Amino acid sequence: MTAAREAIHLPVLFLTVTLLGGLRPGSAVVLAPPSLFSLVLAVLLVGVLVQSGAFVPLRVMNASRPALANLNGGVLVAALLAASAQVFSLLTPDAGLPRVLFSVYFLVLLINTMAASPDRVRVLRSLAVTFGAAFVLKFIVLDALSDPAGGRLTRLLQVLFEGVTLGALTQDAQHPAAGYVAFAAIVMFLVALSLLPSVARSTRRPDHLRQGYGGPPKLSVKAEGLRLPWA
């Protein structure tokens, strides 16, 4: 990884995600800090990234590097944590039953990913699907169910839906720009994750070992013409 990527590109990308993730466009623009729960999810996500080899903290912070390089690495880790927290905060609905369901969904998914211990590519794919699904649910499905500007039929369906769910699912209507900002933030976050310093391909364990069958290859030494001193 180049110094520019580690010291400039990645921290700036993650900080931009932190900013966009907190942006709530409306009649008055609000910048929402991450919730406490999203901080917990962010720590779990960083754990998943480290476990899968998608991010190797030792490549950006270790005793053999100069102090300035380690400082860059520390800033990168902090920016990654902040951006992760903001992305979870952005994708979690603001109130009601959906907020609880999304929080549990993210938590279970991250714990499950940790238990499955997938490799870097699978983790990145899984995150893209998870964030994409949450984006569609929050910014398209829930927004359509909560949109007060629809026609009569839409309003009627909303009233019926609200009655059936006792008003537990409907959310405050969002500004039309909110979805676009969220989409940009998620794409930037996924791009930044794929640029993180990861384990080199050659040092990864092969798949048949990771999946638990076959076991490690046996070490065999053919002593053809070689005489060991103690033999």
Place this chain on the structure above:
Amino acid sequence: MKSMNETVVRAAGLGITIVYASLIAWLFVRQPATFAEVTGGLSSAVGAYRIDQQAFDDGLQYFRNDQFGEARAAFERADPARRDALTQFYTAYAFYREGWGRFYSDDELYGQGLEAVNRAIALAPGGRLVVQAPGQEIGTADELKAELERGLRVEASDFDPMRVFRPRR
């Protein structure tokens, strides 16, 4: 040479990141609602923010003629970033005078007035703002805040019939 270049890149990256992170932290703490508030806040942070004096004088003139809506519009034009304590004080005062009533006060206007006077107090050095002017009965931001808070509270004195004779300040 390569090592030197790398050090420069790393130092520049650290500087850029710290400045950018500080800007984001400032935005989250200050919560500016408009772009004017962002630019005004940043320029006031370096001591370069100035209000539009002509608009402020117009607003003061409207305020003294009891044209409170016009006064607030002029004050808004004078201080779009809401970073000037005196302008915010007069904005709050305009809310107070328009919301004042002999029988009841307008809670919505008083609420907006309270927000403005709180901004004025936060912006004033040491939170102390004294504004003496002829024909003006409220001379400090603390007095104005107390008047607005009193108007928003429901208390036994609200039902005193003699209340209708109290003067507007």
